[in-house]
Amino acid sequence: MSKVGSMLRLARQLRGFPQNEAAECLRLPNTELSRIENGLKEPTAQLLDTAAEIFSVPVEFFGQTDAIYGAPISVHAPMWRKKSNVSATELHRIVAELNVRVMHLRKLLEATDLDPVNKLPRFDADEYDNDAEKIAGLLRRFWQVPDGPIQDLTALVEEAGILVAHSDLGGSTVSGVRFSVPGMPHIIVLNRQQPADRMRFTLCHELGHVIMHGYPTPNMEEEADTFASCFLVPTEDVKPYFAERRVDLRLLAALKPEWKVSMGSLVFAAKRAGFLNETQARYIWKQFNIQKIRLREPPELDFPVEEPRTLSDLISLHINDMGYSVADLSKVLMMNETEVAKTYSIELPGQEKGRASHLRIIQ
Incomplete structure (x- = not known):
């Protein structure tokens, strides 16, 4: 079955369009757009050209065949609906962004090997009497974290193979979200509009979900908060x-x-x-x-915001070591050049950063 309709929906949600507004912009009935998005009708080439312009994506975007995933367990309906200031459109936009990031990551990792410094253990909460403080201590010992304050939490998390990214998250008030799909590294996306202390706590909260929660539980948010508090300040x-x-x-x-x-x-x-x-x-x-x-x-x-490195290292490897231009990356990622540069904070060839990369080109 063609996935053009699914990709059309993804592009629409990525840009924050409710279906009825998108149908109006595309000049077709809402019912027809619904049928197209659900794979019951094939869109015309003219419609896809118009959609590409409205949603600011290359027309090739709609030809992708990647799996599209729903909201992660930590942001599924009941928990998010308590946040009355987070609309359904904002939720769809965030989940669409997460899917696009996974699609990009899958392409970027085809040429590279992610080599985590530390292993990422699982300490299921129900196996430890839901004692999040105990689990926080176990993880610090497992990673051999020195006593006292953690100087760079982002580096510590990325060294375990979790990718961290900063985003506006569609302008929502959501502080952060993690996304885990089969065969891919965990991704944690933090809202860049919050101060550094809040970003660190949110990152640690989402780390708690990765470590402790394989399925939704009534107290998972409180447990993740406790984990974050005790991991950062034992x-x-x-x-x-x-x-x-x-x-x-x-x-x-x-x-x-x-x-x-x-x-x-x-x-x-x-x-x-x-x-x-x-x-x-x-x-x-x-x-x-x-x-x-x-x-x-x-x-x-306020203190400086911690900067993630792995994603920028992936981009740097393609540009500096493999000879990709921003235009080349735009074609590979199926995103316009301006957005690629903004999303991945692309630096000029030859610029270096302080921390050593843990990526290598696959021969």
């Missing part, structure tokens, strides 16, 4: 930082750049470590509200 490691000190906004602000987590995360850590009781924690949260820093902590405490 209870025993943080105790010396609170010992014989008053836990207040001043101390939390001082510790934030050292631990690279939010002041709010440090409140939870102090409570977990026994340095705040319920009443004291409630008082500090009131101070957050008075200072109006509950939703956005002081910008002067």
Whole structure:
């Protein structure tokens, strides 16, 4: 069966068009577009040319035969519907972006070999009594993470073969999402509009899903939050930082750049470590509200965003080592040149980055 209709739907959702609006732009009845997208009718060449222009994709985009996947378990209907500010159109747009990223990755990996530095274990939550703090400690030991703050969480995650990307996520308020499909590395996409502390927590939250959750459970989001909190700020490691000190906004602000987590995360850590009781924690949260820093902590405490490397290394390998131009990549990835350059932050040939690549060309 032809997949042209499926790819037409993917392009429409990628650009944030509801079906009725797309049908109007394409000048055909909504029912006809529905039949085309569901494979009940073949589109004309003229329709595909028009769709390519409206959705800003090469017409060759519609000829791809890759499998298209639905939403990952951590963002499936019941959990996302609680986020009243995330519309169905935004959800479709994010899932479409994830599918396109997988399609790109599949093409890019045809010429390269991804060689993770660390293994990626599985610690199923139900096998550890749903104790996310224990699992966080096990993973730190498995990866031999030194005690104390993690300096570059993104590097640590990518060294285990997980790909990390930054995106606007269709302009939504979703902080991040992970995507796992058969035969491909896990992908975690983070919303680049959030501060670095939130990006690190979101990345660690999604890592928790990868490690602990093979299927949906009622408490999986809370477990992933606990995992992230304890992986980034282990209870025993943080105790010396609170010992014989008053836990207040001043101390939390001082510790934030050292631990690279939010002041709010440090409140939870102090409570977990026994340095705040319920009443004291409630008082500090009131101070957050008075200072109006509950939703956005002081910008002067922000630290630099961690930059992912693996995807940019893949692109760099094609350009610098294999002689691809941006136009060549555009044809391979079936995306216009401007979008390829923006999506993958393409650098000029010959530019190098500090961290060593763990990619090699397949001979």
